[in-house]
Amino acid sequence: MARLVKTEKEVEGRYTEQWVVVEEDALEQWPAGPLQTVGRPATRIDGLARARGEARYTQDVQLPGMLHAAVLRSPHARARVNQLALEPALQAPGVRAVIGPGELEALTDQPNYEGQAIAAVVAETAELARAAVEEISVDWEVLEPLLDADEAMRQKSFFDDPKRYERGDVERGFTEADAVVEAEYRTQSVLHNALETHQTACEWEGDTLVVYTSTQFLWGVRDEVAEAFDLPKDKVRVICRFMGGGFGAKGSAGDYTLIAAELARRTGRPVHCRLSRREENVNSGNRNPTIQKLRLGARADGTLIAISAEYVCLLGWDGWLPPTSGPAQMIYACENVSTVEYGVRLNAPPMDAFRAPGFVEGTFGLECALDELAAKLDLDPLELRRRNHADHDPLDERPFSGKELIECYRRAEPHWERRHEVRARSEGPWKRGVGIATQLWYGGGGPPSYAWVRMSGDGTVSVLTAMQDIGTGTRTTMAQIAAEELGVPLERVTVELGDTAHGPYATVSGGSSTTPSVGPAVRAAAGDVARQIREIAAQRFDLEERVLSLSNGKVHSADGGSWPLEEITGLLEDGQILGKGARGPNPAGMRVMTFGIQVAEVAVDVETGEIVVERVYAVHDIGRVINPLGAESQIEGGIIQAIGHSLSEQRLLDPQTGKVLTQTLDAYRLPTIADVPEIVSELIDAPDTHLTNLGSKGLGEPPIVPTAAAIANAIRDATGAAVRSLPITREELLRALREAEERQSAEERVGAASA
Amino acid sequence: MSELIVNGHAYVLDAPVGRTLAEVLRDNLGLTGTKIACGEGHCGACTVQLDGVPVLSCITLAHTVPGREVTTIEGLREHPLVDAFVEADATQCGFCTPGQIVSASALLEASPDPTDEEIKHAMAGNLCRCGTYPKIERAIHAVANTGGGG
Numbered sequence: 001m002a003r004l005v006k007t008e009k010e011v012e013g014r015y016t017e018q019w020v021v022v023e024e025d026a027l028e029q030w031p032a033g034p035l036q037t038v039g040r041p042a043t044r045i046d047g048l049a050r051a052r053g054e055a056r057y058t059q060d061v062q063l064p065g066m067l068h069a070a071v072l073r074s075p076h077a078r079a080r081v082n083q084l085a086l087e088p089a090l091q092a093p094g095v096r097a098v099i100g101p102g103e104l105e106a107l108t109d110q111p112n113y114e115g116q117a118i119a120a121v122v123a124e125t126a127e128l129a130r131a132a133v134e135e136i137s138v139d140w141e142v143l144e145p146l147l148d149a150d151e152a153m154r155q156k157s158f159f160d161d162p163k164r165y166e167r168g169d170v171e172r173g174f175t176e177a178d179a180v181v182e183a184e185y186r187t188q189s190v191l192h193n194a195l196e197t198h199q200t201a202c203e204w205e206g207d208t209l210v211v212y213t214s215t216q217f218l219w220g221v222r223d224e225v226a227e228a229f230d231l232p233k234d235k236v237r238v239i240c241r242f243m244g245g246g247f248g249a250k251g252s253a254g255d256y257t258l259i260a261a262e263l264a265r266r267t268g269r270p271v272h273c274r275l276s277r278r279e280e281n282v283n284s285g286n287r288n289p290t291i292q293k294l295r296l297g298a299r300a301d302g303t304l305i306a307i308s309a310e311y312v313c314l315l316g317w318d319g320w321l322p323p324t325s326g327p328a329q330m331i332y333a334c335e336n337v338s339t340v341e342y343g344v345r346l347n348a349p350p351m352d353a354f355r356a357p358g359f360v361e362g363t364f365g366l367e368c369a370l371d372e373l374a375a376k377l378d379l380d381p382l383e384l385r386r387r388n389h390a391d392h393d394p395l396d397e398r399p400f401s402g403k404e405l406i407e408c409y410r411r412a413e414p415h416w417e418r419r420h421e422v423r424a425r426s427e428g429p430w431k432r433g434v435g436i437a438t439q440l441w442y443g444g445g446g447p448p449s450y451a452w453v454r455m456s457g458d459g460t461v462s463v464l465t466a467m468q469d470i471g472t473g474t475r476t477t478m479a480q481i482a483a484e485e486l487g488v489p490l491e492r493v494t495v496e497l498g499d500t501a502h503g504p505y506a507t508v509s510g511g512s513s514t515t516p517s518v519g520p521a522v523r524a525a526a527g528d529v530a531r532q533i534r535e536i537a538a539q540r541f542d543l544e545e546r547v548l549s550l551s552n553g554k555v556h557s558a559d560g561g562s563w564p565l566e567e568i569t570g571l572l573e574d575g576q577i578l579g580k581g582a583r584g585p586n587p588a589g590m591r592v593m594t595f596g597i598q599v600a601e602v603a604v605d606v607e608t609g610e611i612v613v614e615r616v617y618a619v620h621d622i623g624r625v626i627n628p629l630g631a632e633s634q635i636e637g638g639i640i641q642a643i644g645h646s647l648s649e650q651r652l653l654d655p656q657t658g659k660v661l662t663q664t665l666d667a668y669r670l671p672t673i674a675d676v677p678e679i680v681s682e683l684i685d686a687p688d689t690h691l692t693n694l695g696s697k698g699l700g701e702p703p704i705v706p707t708a709a710a711i712a713n714a715i716r717d718a719t720g721a722a723v724r725s726l727p728i729t730r731e732e733l734l735r736a737l738r739e740a741e742e743r744q745s746a747e748e749r750v751g752a753a754s755a
Numbered sequence: 756m757s758e759l760i761v762n763g764h765a766y767v768l769d770a771p772v773g774r775t776l777a778e779v780l781r782d783n784l785g786l787t788g789t790k791i792a793c794g795e796g797h798c799g800a801c802t803v804q805l806d807g808v809p810v811l812s813c814i815t816l817a818h819t820v821p822g823r824e825v826t827t828i829e830g831l832r833e834h835p836l837v838d839a840f841v842e843a844d845a846t847q848c849g850f851c852t853p854g855q856i857v858s859a860s861a862l863l864e865a866s867p868d869p870t871d872e873e874i875k876h877a878m879a880g881n882l883c884r885c886g887t888y889p890k891i892e893r894a895i896h897a898v899a900n901t902g903g904g905g
Contacts, residue, residue, distance in 0.1 A: 047841035050849025051856060053788020053828035060787035195792040195800055195850040195884050244790070244850030245884050277793040471848025471885050633844045633890060640886030665797035665882065673888040674875040 007585030009446030010592075011511040012353055013323030020447040020585050027527045027693040030484070032624070032686060036551065038484040039685065041629035044476045045495065046242075046469070055242040058214040061201045063270035067096055069263050070129035071256070071273070072119040072136050073283065074111030077145035077347040077658025081109035081118065081138055088135040089121050094128035097121075097266045098136075104262050105228065106255035113317045113349045114659050115283030117255045122263040122271050145347035145658040149291060149314055152344045159343040163321060165329060166338045167394070173306025173336030177297030179376040180306075185294065185365035186725040187708075189314075189651040190287040190644075191280075191668055192354055196244020198284045199274035200257040202264040207231075209264075211238045213257055216246040216470050217508035218500050224253040225261060241498035246470045247641075248353035249285035251510055278663040285352025286651055289314045290324060292365040302379050302387045304334040311341045311362070318350035319343075322358030327366045329395060330593075331440045332388040347658050353510060355641065356701035359441050360708070364726060367437035367709035372722060381713070382409060382416050385438055385597075393591040401444070401587050402688030402695075404621035405595040411682065412436065415599040415617040419717065422601050426718070429607040432614075435713025436599050437706035443622065443698035444592030444691060445516030449583040450504035453482055453525040454576050455533070459553065459566040461486060463495045463525070467506030467518050472700055473630035474514050478522045480626055481694070485526035486533075487550035488565065504580075512594065512698025515626060517583050520692035524581025527693075532577050537568050587690040594702045596620030598639070600710035601677075604718050606737060609730030613643055613711055618681040620702050623688035624695040631699055635681040638703025644671040646708040650727050720744070757821035761786065762830030770817055777801045777812035780827060788828035788853045792882075799881035802854040803827045809861045809880075828853035834860050835898045843894035847885035855881045859895050868899045 002021045009018040034040050049055040086098045100119040101109040107117050119136055123129035146152055174180060200213040209231065215221050218238040226233045243250070260273040275284060290313050297306035311324040325339035354360075374381040386409055392399050419434035426432045451465040463482050469475050479493040486493075496502055507517040530550050537555045538545040547558035556562045569577060586592060601615040616639050625631050648669040652661040662668040681703075687695025712723050721736035759768040761784060770779050777794075780786045780803070789812055792800035796814035803812045804826040831837070836856050839845075846852040855878070862869055862877040869877070874892050883891070 043841050043844060044846065046849075047844070047846055048837065050846045051837045051840045051852050052832045053853040055849055056787070057790070057850065059790065060781075062782075062785070062787075193884055195790070195798065195848070195882070197792070243848065244792070245848040247884070277795065277797075473844075473847070629844050633847060633885075633887065636889050637847060637886030640888060641884070664795060665793050670882050670884065671886070671888075672879040672882060673891065674879045676886075676888045679889055 005585055007447060009586065010442050010444060011508065011513060012357055013326055013442060018447055021582065022584055023582065026584060027523060029687055029689065029693055029695050035484055036487070037480045037490050038626050039624070039628070042476050042480055042490060042627050043629065044473050045479050046475050057196055057242045057244050058199050058201060058212050058240065059196055059274065061212045061272065063201060063203055066201065066270040066272055067122045067124060067267060068126035068129050069120050069122045069259055069271050069273035070126065070133045071117050071259060072133045073115045073117055073279065075114065076111060076140060076142050077114050077147070078143040079111055080141040080143065082141050083139035084109065084119065085137045086119060088137065089132040092128070092132035092135050094124035095121055095132045096123060097263055099262060104258060106258045113347050115279065115349055117259065120259045120263060122267060147346055147348065147653065147655060147658045149312060149344065152346055153312065153342065157345045159315060159321065159345055163341040165325060168336030170306050170308050170336040170338040174297045177305055178300040179373060180295065180297045181369055181372045181376055182295045183369055183372065183724055185292040185368060187290045187361040187364055188726050189289045190354060190649050191651050192247045192249040192285060193281065193668065193670060194245030194247055194249065197275040197277060197280040198250060198254050198256055199272065200260045201270060201272040202260040203270035204264055208235050208237060209261055211236060211257060211261065213238060213240055214243045214250060215240050216250045216468060216510050218466055218468055218498070219505055220251060220508060221253045221257065222500050225257060228258055229261060237501045239499045240468050243468060243470055247355050248357065248510060251353060251508055277665065281663045281668060282660045283349055286349060287354035287357065288316065288319065288351035290361045294365050294369045296369050296373050298373055298377060300377065302377055302384045304332050304388045306336045307334050309339045312344060313341060314344050314346055314348070316346055316348040316350040319352065324358040324362040326359050327362040327440055330393065331366065331390065331438055333390040333394055334388065348653060349660065355638070355704045356441050359705050363437065363439065363705050364708045364712070367706060368712050368724065371435065371713045371716060381436055382413070385409065398589060398591045401590040401592045401690035402623055402686070403595055404684040404686055407684055408595060408597045408619045408621055411619045412597045412599055412617065418601070429605045430603050431606055431718040432601065432603050433714045433718025434599060434601050435710045435717050436597060437709035437713060439596035439598065439620065439702050439706040441512065441594050441702050441705050443512035443516065443594040443702060444586060445507065445513035445698060446586050447583040449506045449517040449521045451518065451521040451525040451581050452503060453522070453529050453579040455529050455569055456576055457570050457572055457574065459488065459492065459569050461488060461493045463493065463522055464503035465497055465506045465518055465522065466500045466503040467497050467514065468509050469497060470509045472514065472634060473627065476630060477515055477519065477626045481519050481522045482526040485523050486530055488553050512700040512702065514698060516692065516697050519626065519696055520694050521581045521583045523693050525579040528579030528581060529577050532579065533565065533568055537563065540568060540571065584692055590690055592691055592697065594620065594622050594697050596702055596706065598706045598710045600707065600714045602711060602714040602718060604715055604733065606719055609733040611647055611715065611728060611733060613677045615678040615680070616707065618679070618703055619684070620699065621684040622697040622699045622702065623686065623691060625683050625685045626696060628683070631683055632681055634699045635703040636679050639679055639707050640671050640676055642704045642707030643675060645726060646711045647727050757818065759817065759821065759825065760823065761825045762827060768817055768821065772818050774817050775813055776803065776815040776817045776820060776825070779817040780812060786827050786829050790850055790853060792850065799858065800851050800854045802857045802881060804857060804861055807861060807864060809858045828857055831856060831860055835901065836860055836894065839894040839897045843890045843897060845887050845890035845894040847887050851881060851883045855883065855891055863895065863898060869895065
């Protein structure tokens, strides 16, 4: 009988209670270590389609009679539209419809950030649509934007009341501290820049709206569009079989989707609305900048006894407050902690989730400050981290469902030991050093997510679940899980995903939640099929079901007999064996987190300020690893993005007008193949024995979390300069070098005076 | 009317002057393996070969290339790099992958056993936001080592 229970669900640090229906016969976890298919490297089952250019992305959708939309966006960070003449656009060649403010909620005549949508045109070609947008005449009243963080703090331009957290007595902690460090850290706004821009093609099929969109969350888009157009949810079908990257910014429908749907409704033809790269970089989300004031206190033996932290998060005009204080609250077992976070509203483009939102920023400040503390205490930074290890969740004393951070530290040791040899390789102006930083992030996923598995008479297997593959390789991961459970080779399994009309609900691909949420549902569905096969075989061969097992494409009996699967499934001819599975609840009363540490080696030219990251070692604990090959790629990709965040990427806003100055990919500098260091990675691969039937957590986000701090700490190790601002530009490095020199000469003066 | 030669096939080019090669390939010929990611020549996703030399098709006007040999990913589907990219896991979201393979095949044509430095130099114009770069290097070396580049 189905049992209704309540469980805790977390997405990117936001916890909710969730009702979930639990089937009684949950599967036991598999034994640890590589199995037949799970835990062994698998190349992507859709790799060829992508590499051959056959995979159809939203950009490639070409529907008969399809029109193209272009959007008039505000060139001003804050303005009022006094008059708007849409008529000239309607008269322009090839134009089929024009809509403005009042005709769709996504369109406004009072923009509060650059790029907010004002009007939209649909025409026979994208070129004609763009040309027609130019014909719209607008009488703007330009208003003064709020852009300055200090001014916004003075005006209390906040989304909500400041978020405060306190445990213990932080002031008493500081009075008892033998060493205290205090510093301000800043992180910049970073742009996602997925190579496929945000886009959607909409087509009405009778009263059903079909939405082809580049998304991380099919079902979220379905719900948003259904609500916007007042449609029953299943009258909206959302399709995304291949998507060209998201990194957090493609979790909702976006104005382009609503515009395409409305224009398709008005014209009776399919409509494609695609953001240009420049629109993408203005208007499709960003990692919000932060200003962090940190104070850490410790006893002489390194015990952290006080952390106080203030985070000013510049969210833009819209968005939500990411858990920036999470690392300060949760990484270390510190008795006295006080944090406050301000979500500041400015006339700047809204933030959106970006790969471990909040923790990337918060880890940078905390882990840099911790190294400054280690220097003050004259303690080894790795040893300091070990001494403050949190055996249980410091927030509420909950046990962790699984935590292998000490093992991560142990494995990192030889890489950390390299620092003596690395420093010795300093030469002339090039100084070398090594830095470390700890990683903590969520990644446990949660219900609901479902999967169906279908086995045909010839023994081939289809997994159906309306999840999405945003480039992380989920098709392959799900196929491996099904293949393992059914004891069939991977080649026999196909995975159908990316269509809300084909398969049941699955989670958002965000918060490192895809594998830990959908994976257990796929295993449960495959287990349902396996059980039926055993039942059928038992009856066919007059055996007891409990003596039968599935492996190598066969049904085996304990007495040594075996039959190819097809011999059993073939009995049914066109009949199919159908299985269904659901993600179960999260372990009650436990905290599910991912852990790790990275070690960065850098070379710094102290004359020019040039910084080269030469090597990064990463070790993470994400529970059971399904596909070590895909996992390695996730780690490398996260580190490479983090190197961009650390050294070159920065969205610049004009401080007077609030306009985005870095709209193009020559102005906004992404890492290239020439910027990539040697990356050495490993995973602990110990199943989280409390978490689901898989014991797996997500890996999409953990690798990006600690890299920037590890790089900054390596720079300090190499040069003595404490860089405290991202990106670490040459200016920032030279500033920190000067500061270090001044500090040193001041110390020498003090030393000389006392001598 | 001029003639466009793509992957060995001749097409009558029927597009307004000013249309880019990328648009003609994708919209007129249905060769959607060539992706447009920035549309202004900064990212390399639209890379095709013109007489064997990589060019950015999003900033190449179709009318400037009559009679020249255009090679797109569709013309390189049997190239050993395709399997090598899959084997090395050099594709994540895959949106940049066709452009990467087009650039890499031109590199191997010019330099059958490239050094790491040559690879970095030749491939630095092809951005990959997912960060598959180490795997791309591995894939190119794998083909070079088997002599499959030529």
